[in-house]
Every structure is written in C-alpha cells, then in structure tokens.
Amino acid sequence: xxxxxxxxLSSLRRMDFWTLVTIATVVILFVLLILPIFSVFLVSFxxxxxxxxxxxxxxxxxxxxxxxxxxxxxIFVGFMGTLGATLIGVPLAFFTARFxxxxxxxxxxxxxxVLVAPPFIGxxxxxxxxxxxxxxxxxxxxxxxxxxxxYGAHGVILVFTLKFFPxxxxxxxxxxxxxxxxxxxAAENLGCNxxxxxxxxxxxxxxxxxxxxxxxxxxxxxxxxxxxAILGRGFRTLSTIAYSAYTSELxxxxxxxxxxxxxxxxxxxxxxLAQRHILAKRRxxxxxxxxxxxxxxxxxxxxxxxxxxxxxxxxxMAPTLVVVYTSxxxxxxxxxxxxxxxxxxxxxxxxxxxxILNSFMFAFIAVMFIAIFSSLISYxxxxxxxxxxxxxxxxxxxxxxxxxxxxxxxxxxxxxxxWFDLTGTATIIIMIYFIRRLPYGVRSTTTALRQIKPSMExxxxxxxxxxxxxxxxxxxxxxxxxxxxxxxxxFITAINELSSTLILYTAGTVTMPVKIYISVLDGEFGLAAxxxxxxxxxxxxxxxxxxxxxENKESSFI
Amino acid sequence: MASVEIVGLKKLYGNVVALSxxxxxxxxxxxxxxxxxxxxxxxxxxxxxxxxxxxxxGTIHIDGKSIENAPAHKRGVGMxxxxxxxxxxxxxxDNVAFGLKQRKISAVDIKSRVADVLEAxxxxxxxxxxxxxxxxxxQQRVGLARAIVINPTVLLMDEPLSNLDAKLxxxxxxxxxxxxxxxxxxxxxxxHDQEEALAMSDVVCVLHDGIIQQAASPxxxxxxPANKFVASFVGGNNFLKVVLKDAEAYLPSAEASLGPVxxxxxxxxxxxxxxxxxxxxxxxxxxxxxxxxxGAINQISFIGREMEVHATTDTGETLKIIARPDVDVLELxxxxxxxxxxxxxxxxxxxxxxNGLRLEDGLRSS
Ligand SMILES: Nc1ncnc2c1ncn2[C@@H]1O[C@H](COP(=O)(O)OP(=O)(O)O)[C@@H](O)[C@H]1O
Ligand SMILES: [Mg+2]
Numbered sequence: 002x003x004x005x006x007x008x009x010l011s012s013l014r015r016m017d018f019w020t021l022v023t024i025a026t027v028v029i030l031f032v033l034l035i036l037p038i039f040s041v042f043l044v045s046f047x048x049x050x051x052x053x054x055x056x057x058x059x060x061x062x063x064x065x066x067x068x069x070x071x072x073x074x075x076i077f078v079g080f081m082g083t084l085g086a087t088l089i090g091v092p093l094a095f096f097t098a099r100f101x102x103x104x105x106x107x108x109x110x111x112x113x114x115v116l117v118a119p120p121f122i123g124x125x126x127x128x129x130x131x132x133x134x135x136x137x138x139x140x141x142x143x144x145x146x147x148x149x150x151x152y153g154a155h156g157v158i159l160v161f162t163l164k165f166f167p168x169x170x171x172x173x174x175x176x177x178x179x180x181x182x183x184x185x186x187a188a189e190n191l192g193c194n195x196x197x198x199x200x201x202x203x204x205x206x207x208x209x210x211x212x213x214x215x216x217x218x219x220x221x222x223x224x225x226x227x228x229x230a231i232l233g234r235g236f237r238t239l240s241t242i243a244y245s246a247y248t249s250e251l252x253x254x255x256x257x258x259x260x261x262x263x264x265x266x267x268x269x270x271x272x273x274l275a276q277r278h279i280l281a282k283r284r285x286x287x288x289x290x291x292x293x294x295x296x297x298x299x300x301x302x303x304x305x306x307x308x309x310x311x312x313x314x315x316x317x318m319a320p321t322l323v324v325v326y327t328s329x330x331x332x333x334x335x336x337x338x339x340x341x342x343x344x345x346x347x348x349x350x351x352x353x354x355x356x357i358l359n360s361f362m363f364a365f366i367a368v369m370f371i372a373i374f375s376s377l378i379s380y381x382x383x384x385x386x387x388x389x390x391x392x393x394x395x396x397x398x399x400x401x402x403x404x405x406x407x408x409x410x411x412x413x414x415x416x417x418x419x420w421f422d423l424t425g426t427a428t429i430i431i432m433i434y435f436i437r438r439l440p441y442g443v444r445s446t447t448t449a450l451r452q453i454k455p456s457m458e459x460x461x462x463x464x465x466x467x468x469x470x471x472x473x474x475x476x477x478x479x480x481x482x483x484x485x486x487x488x489x490x491x492f493i494t495a496i497n498e499l500s501s502t503l504i505l506y507t508a509g510t511v512t513m514p515v516k517i518y519i520s521v522l523d524g525e526f527g528l529a530a531x532x533x534x535x536x537x538x539x540x541x542x543x544x545x546x547x548x549x550x551x552e553n554k555e556s557s558f559i
Numbered sequence: 560m561a562s563v564e565i566v567g568l569k570k571l572y573g574n575v576v577a578l579s580x581x582x583x584x585x586x587x588x589x590x591x592x593x594x595x596x597x598x599x600x601x602x603x604x605x606x607x608x609x610x611x612x613x614x615x616x617g618t619i620h621i622d623g624k625s626i627e628n629a630p631a632h633k634r635g636v637g638m639x640x641x642x643x644x645x646x647x648x649x650x651x652x653d654n655v656a657f658g659l660k661q662r663k664i665s666a667v668d669i670k671s672r673v674a675d676v677l678e679a680x681x682x683x684x685x686x687x688x689x690x691x692x693x694x695x696x697x698q699q700r701v702g703l704a705r706a707i708v709i710n711p712t713v714l715l716m717d718e719p720l721s722n723l724d725a726k727l728x729x730x731x732x733x734x735x736x737x738x739x740x741x742x743x744x745x746x747x748x749x750x751h752d753q754e755e756a757l758a759m760s761d762v763v764c765v766l767h768d769g770i771i772q773q774a775a776s777p778x779x780x781x782x783x784p785a786n787k788f789v790a791s792f793v794g795g796n797n798f799l800k801v802v803l804k805d806a807e808a809y810l811p812s813a814e815a816s817l818g819p820v821x822x823x824x825x826x827x828x829x830x831x832x833x834x835x836x837x838x839x840x841x842x843x844x845x846x847x848x849x850x851x852x853x854g855a856i857n858q859i860s861f862i863g864r865e866m867e868v869h870a871t872t873d874t875g876e877t878l879k880i881i882a883r884p885d886v887d888v889l890e891l892x893x894x895x896x897x898x899x900x901x902x903x904x905x906x907x908x909x910x911x912x913x914n915g916l917r918l919e920d921g922l923r924s925s
Binding site: 474 | 638644647702
C-alpha cells in the first residue's frame with residue numbers, strides 16, 4: 002500500500018514539460034479532430050427533419066439511383082485517374098532514375114509545380130483550351146474539325162491523371178534511386194534479360210512506393226471537389242453531390258451531405274487498409290551499398306525517352322501556363338477582347354483584395370500554430386515511447402483521409418452550439434486549416450528529428466537545462482530546416498485549400514481559391530486567371546524556398 | 560568529489576530484466592569501471608544514475624543525498640557520451656559554456672572557466688571552431704570538457720572511446736586517467752573492453768545479465784576472479800575437468816593430482832590462464848610443481864608480439880595458449896603432438912555449476 006502511494010507520488014514528481022504537451026495535444030486533437038468527425042458520424046444516423054435515430058440515410062444512399070450512380074462515378078474516376086497517374090508516373094520515374102535525361106532537374110521541378118498548383122486550376126484551364134468556347138476547340142473548328150468535348154467523366158479522369166501523377170512519379174523515383182544495384186546485377190548474372198530483370202526484380206522492389214503513390218492519388222481523387230464540379234457537367238461524384246446536398250440542406254441539419262461524405266471517407270479508408278494489407282508482407286529494407294547507375298541511351302531510344310518525359314511534364318504544366326497566359330489577356334468585364342492587358346489584375350485589386358488578404362492571413366496564422374505544434378508533436382512521436390505518443394502518431398494519418406467536406410461539416414456541427422457559434426468567423430477557417438495541414442508539418446519535423454541523436458538533448462539536460470530549455474536551445478535549432486520545409490508545405494496546401502473553405506466561408510472570409518471557383522462558375526475567366534496566377538506565384542516562391550532548405554529536394558513534397 | 564551508494568537497484572524493460580538488485584558503493588574520488596559484455600546492462604545502470612530513466616526499485620545516494628527521484632537536469636552529475644553528443648550548432652567554447660549558462664554564472668567567470676578547462680583538455684586553440692571542424696578525438700575532448708567544467712559530483716562516461724581508432728583510444732585513455740586524477744573526480748566509466756578497464760580503474764565492477772559478478776581492484780579481479788564468468792571474461796581462461804580422488808583434485812588430462820582440496824559436494828573445474836601454459840616439443844623432465852598435459856595442435860596464429868595456439872588435449876578438452884613466438888612451434892602443422900606444461904600454483908579451482916564460484920580455500924597446499 003505505502004509502496005504504491007510512494008510510487009504514485011514519485012511518478013507525479015517525474016511529470017515534466019512533455020507530459021503537459023502530451024495532455025495539450027490530446028485535448029486539441031480531441032476537439033479539432035475526433036469531435037467533428039464523431040459529430041458528423043452521429044448526424045448521419047438521425048433523420049434530418051424528425052430528429053429520430055435511423056439508418057434511412059444510408060439506406061437511401063445505397064438504393065436511390067442518384068446516389069448509386071454518384072458512388073459508381075466516384076469509384077470509376079478515382080480508379081481510372083489513379084491508373085492513368087500510375088501509367089505515366091512509373092515510366093517517367095524509371096526513365097529519369099535509370100537513364101541520362103537532359104534537364105532532369107527541370108522535369109522534377111515541373112512535376113512539383115504541378116503538384117502544388119491549385120487543384121481546380123487544371124480543370125478550368127482545360128475548359129479554356131478544349132471547352133465549348135476554348136481556343137483549341139475554336140482553332141480546330143475554324144478548319145471544320147470538331148474536337149472531343151472535355152466535359153464529363155473522361156475530362157475528369159484526364160485532369161486527375163495529369164494532376165496526381167507526380168505523387169507516383171516522385172515516390173517511385175526516390176525508391177528506384179535506393180534500390181541496391183547488386184540485386185539487379187544478381188538477376189542479370191542468373192540469366193535475366195533487361196525486361197525480365199525489370200519485371201521480376203526492380204518493379205517488385207519499388208512496388209511499395211508505387212502503391213503508396215497510387216493510394217495517395219486515389220484518396221485525393223475521391224475527395225476532389227473542384228475538378229468534377231467544374232468539368233462534370235451532369236457527371237456527378239460523391240463530393241459534388243455532398244456539396245449540393247449541403248447547400249440545399251442549408252439551415253437544416255445536413256444529414257444527407259454528411260452521410261455521403263462519410264461514405265467517401267469509408268472508401269478512402271478501405272483503400273488505405275487494403276494497401277497496408279498488401280504491403281504488410283512486402284517491406285524490403287536494404288542498405289544502399291551499391292547505388293544504381295545511370296545509363297546513357299543512344300539513337301532513337303534516347304530520343305524516345307526524352308520525348309516521353311518532356312511531353313508528360315509539358316502537357317501536365319499546360320493548364321498552368323494557359324492560366325498565366327490568360328491572366329494577361331485584355332478583357333472588358335468578363336469578355337476577352339483580344340490583345341494583352343492588365344485589366345484582370347486591376348479587377349482583382351478592385352473586386353477581390355480581401356480574398357488575397359484573407360488567404361495569406363488565414364494560411365499564415367494557421368501555419369504559425371502548425372509550426373509550434375508540429376515541433377512539439379514530432380518530439381512526442383519520436384522521443385516519447387508510450388501509448389499516447391503512438392496514438393498521436395496514428396491520429397496524424399486521419400486528416401489525410403478525411404475529405405475537406407467532411408471536416409468542414411463536422412466543424413459546423415461541432416462549433417455551432419447553443420452557447421457559441423464559430424461559423425462564419427475567420428477563427429473556424431484558421432482552425433480547420435490548422436488541423437487539416439498539421440500532418441504535413443509533423444511529418445517533415447518528425448523526419449528531421451529522427452536524424453538527431455537523442456544524446457543531444459540528454460547532454461543538454463545533463464548539463465542542467467530543463468526539458469523545455471533543452472528543446473528550445475538544442476533540439477529546435479537542429480530541426481529548423483525540417484520545420485521550415487514542413488511549415489512551407491503546410492502553407493502551400495493551406496493557401497490552396499478549397500473544399501472545406503467553400504463550406505465555411507462567408508462574404509467577409511472569402512479566400513483566393515473560393516473566389517477563383519466562384520469566378521469560374523460565373524464565367525469570369527480573366528479574374529480567375531489573375532487570381533490563380535497570384536496564387537501560383539506565391540506557391541512558387543514557397544517551392545523555391547523549400548528547395549533551398551531541404552536536402553532531399555523532391556521527396557519533401559510527397 | 561562525492562561518494563555514490565546504490566542499493567537494491569532494479570530496472571525492467573517490459574519483461575526484460577536489465578538490472579536486478581544492483582548494490583554497490585563507489586568511494587569518493589575513485590575511478591570506478593563497469594565492465595561486461597554488450598547487453599549486460601552497463602548503459603542502463605549509467606543512465607539510471609544520470610536520471611534519463613527511472614528505476615523500478617532501489618535507491619541512489621550521492622554524498623548521502625537521495626537522488627533517485629530527482630529530474631535529470633537537477634542531478635548535477637556530468638556525462639560523457641559514446642557518440643560525443645557535441646551540439647553541432649554551437650562552437651567549441653559555447654558547447655563548454657552550455658552547462659555554466661544554465662547555472663546562471665556570470666559571463667566573466669564562464670569565460671575563465673571555459674578557458675581553463677579547454678587548456679586542461681588541450682583544445683585552447685580550437686575554442687572558436689565548430690564541431691564539424693574537429694576530429695572524433697577532439698570532439699570527445701569537447702564532450703569531456705563540457706562535462707567536467709560544471710564541477711559535477713560524479714562524472715559518468717559511457718564507452719567514450721569506443722568510436723575512436725585503436726591508437727587514439729590508447730592515448731586518450733591515459734589522458735582521461737590523468738585528468739581524472741588531477742581533479743580527483745569520482746568517475747563511473749563504462750566499457751566492454753577489459754584491457755581498458757584494467758588499465759584505467761581503481762575498481763572494476765564486472766556485470767553480467769544485469770547482475771554484479773565482482774567488484775574489485777584490477778589486480779584482484781585478475782588473480783582472484785570470483786567466479787567462472789569473471790575468470791573467462793577478464794583475461795580469458797582454459798577450463799579443465801577435475802575429479803576428486805581421496806580428497807585430492809585429480810586432473811585426468813594430465814593424469815596427475817593437483818593437490819589436496821577440502822571436500823566438496825559439487826563438481827569442480829580447474830582454470831589456467833592462456834599465458835601460463837607453455838608448449839614443449841620433445842622430452843623434457845617435468846619440474847616439481849608442474850603438470851604436463853599431452854595433446855595436439857589445431858591452429859597457430861602469429862600476431863606479432865605473441866602467438867595464439869589452439870589445441871586439444873588427449874582427453875578432448877580445448878586449450879588456448881598465448882606465448883612468445885617460437886620458431887619451432889610456429890612451424891608445427893595441425894595435428895602435431897606436443898605437451899602443455901603449467902604450474903599447479905597457477906591453477907584456480909571453481910565449482911563446475913551455474914554459479915561457478917571460486918573455491919574459497921582452493922588448493923590447500925602443493
Ligand atoms: N529502451 C529499451 N527497451 C527495451 N530493452 C532495452 C532498452 N534498452 C536496453 N534494453 C535491453 O536491456 C539490456 C541491457 O541493455 P544496455 O544497458 O544497453 O546494455 P549494455 O550497455 O551493457 O550493452 C539489453 O538486453 C537490452 O536489449
Ligand atoms: Mg551500452
């Protein structure tokens with residue numbers, strides 16, 4: 002008895018700064034992550050009008066044609082987009098990792114720019130090219146040639162493919178660079194020809210990376226709202242259905258929107274679990290004692306490989322270039338009147354200055370908190386080996402999986418209560434940016450912290466620094482590059498956020514992506530282009546800084 | 560300067576017992592070495608003293624003050640790390656000043672103390688360098704300077720030399736010992752290298768499976784190992800089977816008696832150090848007090864100053880002999896028959912069981 006009392010006392014005395022951080026983190030994750038998701042979950046089991054407990058919402062979703070077709074469409078474009086991204090990304094990775102390609106850095110840079118460009122820019126740039134009044138459509142029409150329309154499923158798939166292939170590309174490339182050449186040599190020595198070697202040795206070895214890239218593509222495609230919203234034209238996916246359900250249920254309880262969103266999340270989770278299951282037996286660790294060689298190709302093979310690589314990144318970059326180009330076209334109101342001019346930018350300044358200001362302010366404040374918390378959380382994850390830190394690590398996966406719409410609806414149901422109402426405020430948008438982008442910061446700082454030997458902090462503590470001081474004076478300076486990279490990644494993704502802002506914004510809290518989305522719907526392409534260019538430019542600066550600060554440049558972005 | 564008293568210390572990692580019931584006393588100013596094979600719990604014990612983790616039971620007193628529940632940053636013990644742990648973002652003098660700044664010592668005092676300690680470790684001219692501009696040996700000196708400048712009650716060192724190359728290790732070993740003696744600082748030193756332990760220490764404490772085997776001066780440890788484990792871990796030993804015949808220890812491999820022993824129930828075994836055995840090729844008259852074990856050579860390695868011979872006795876027991884290189888022996892082929900001679904006085908008897916304790920009164924006379 003007395004022993005257990007003294008044990009409790011001494012464990013109380015052993016509580017330190019990190020115990021408090023653990024408690025704070027658990028509380029924050031509970032309020033900002035678990036509670037909203039749980040409340041969304043609850044809402045889906047109630048009747049929107051009568052408030053009775055019911056399974057009707059789910060039953061409706063799986064019986065009504067409208068929803069079933071949305072469900073099928075979502076899976077279809079998600080799967081095809083992922084397939085397309087993989088079919089482009091893997092060869093591109095293989096070519097750039099194994100063959101001498103001129104301007105390899107340019108290819109990687111362009112792939113990264115594609116990755117960080119606002120997601121829906123692609124969609125509407127394709128409209129500007131191939132839409133019913135697109136310049137390529139018009140160009141061919143002047144010769145009497147009718148180009149296929151961009152609207153509908155195939156357009157969405159095309160955009161997903163070109164938008165998400167960089168994930169597969171960059172992950173596979175990193176993995177290929179880490180395959181010990183001895184494996185391939187051994188296969189050759191045992192009698193494999195080039196193709197057999199690739200399919201029997203190299204491909205299986207990088208399969209975990211490919212599948213991770215592919216699963217990211219799939220999850221993002223499922224959750225993508227902007228692309229089907231702009232290019233769908235009657236082709237509806239769960240995310241667009243959920244959004245219109247939400248807007249039509251506005252005021253009432255958004256039960257149907259919530260139910261649909263949860264099904265979307267379920268799909269993502271199932272896909273992730275399936276991938277983990279498949280990967281469980283396929284973890285290959287090896288040290289890179291014999292790095293792969295880069296081969297110089299000759300003749301038509303060399304030309305072919307170059308053409309492929311550049312074609313892929315240029316086509317993927319085309320929408321972005323079109324957007325920048327469009328932003329400098331002369332306009333009068335929403336109409337392009339030929340020639341170049343800066344009217345679109347003047348319009349931005351007069352019509353939407355608050356969108357720019359808000360975007361920067363929200364993203365900046367959110368990232369400040371992300372920087373603070375990701376350094377603390379990564380410390381817990383890396384250095385504290387207990388159930389809580391393990392749980393926090395696991396929780397950091399959740400924001401990747403939860404579509405923005407789900408998170409946003411969860412925020413509305415959680416933070417609009419009888420006592421207080423945060424909806425419509427800037428605070429709620431900053432909060433959602435914080436929780437949704439926190440994992441980017443945590444991941445980067447965690448990676449940085451794993452490189453630092455624990456003995457560094459122990460030495461500081463041993464010399465008399467308390468745990469907080471040791472962290473600030475020793476750990477923080479050492480993980481600073483990783484922290485900066487992580488914060489910038491959070492910033493890039495926060496400032497480009499559309500789906501959850503769209504649900505949470507009001508006139509006073511409009512952001513650039515929202516304004517762009519609205520402008521596109523209104524046919525204000527010039528305004529949208531100018532805003533997109535500003536967004537792209539800001540993003541581009543961040544990318545440049547990430548390049549300056551990170552050692553392994555490309556993999557900072559995935 | 561301070562004494563350390565540890566009583567009943569116990570540490571578990573889940574189900575793994577890393578330390579079980581450690582009780583020891585370290586006298587003020589002593590150089591105390593924890594020696595043992597990898598995984599025996601040396602680091603765990605050292606880190607428990609430093610407060611990097613907490614014990615499951617037991618107490619630690621430094622100079623009579625209980626510290627086992629104090630947080631690590633308040634224990635005032637100095638630590639030198641195996642991987643140096645020199646802060647890469649601070650210069651040499653900032654590294655050394657780190658602990659002093661935590662103690663809110665005036666800038667003037669810090670400056671002079673840093674200068675003094677850098678002089679003691681011969682790093683004065685490197686004061687403004689960054690760690691990456693230093694060699695491993697120099698970095699470890701910074702680690703040492705940083706630890707001793709705060710005047711710790713006890714200095715802890717966890718294999719501080721193991722990341723350095725062989726020659727530097729020997730040089731730094733002497734320097735460490737010199738600095739420790741100059742300061743008279745109570746030191747707990749961890750190593751798995753028995754030569755290092757014997758060369759530096761006042762007291763060597765052999766640890767095995769989280770249990771203290773023996774704590775004694777190097778000489779005593781070598782000459783009177785407490786049990787079979789210590790006998791074989793420190794310096795190496797050959798173990799030969801002994802049978803009891805008429806209250807005498809009879810060595811079947813030599814077909815000779817070693818002398819009378821006090822009666823014992825447990826089986827016993829004889830230990831002979833490799834360097835106490837000589838190899839005889841031809842016929843030679845056996846001196847009084849020696850025994851001769853016939854056998855055959857397995858393998859001979861010439862390693863410069865000495866040669867190492869592996870052999871098997873006719874009774875099938877293996878022997879290792881270390882001797883001055885001898886051309887006649889070096890020319891022998893595997894299988895060559897020779898005699899192994901050693902003095903009965905060099906034999907130590909152990910119980911031949913799990914504990915393997917040394918027979919207290921050993922051979923009564925010979
Ligand atoms: N953090 C840990 N978790 C679990 N087991 C550990 C941990 N640290 C050490 N051990 C185990 O405790 C035992 C003692 O380890 P250690 O003190 O590091 O040994 P030494 O320093 O003598 O090599 C070993 O069996 C080791 O595997
Ligand atoms: Mg150790």
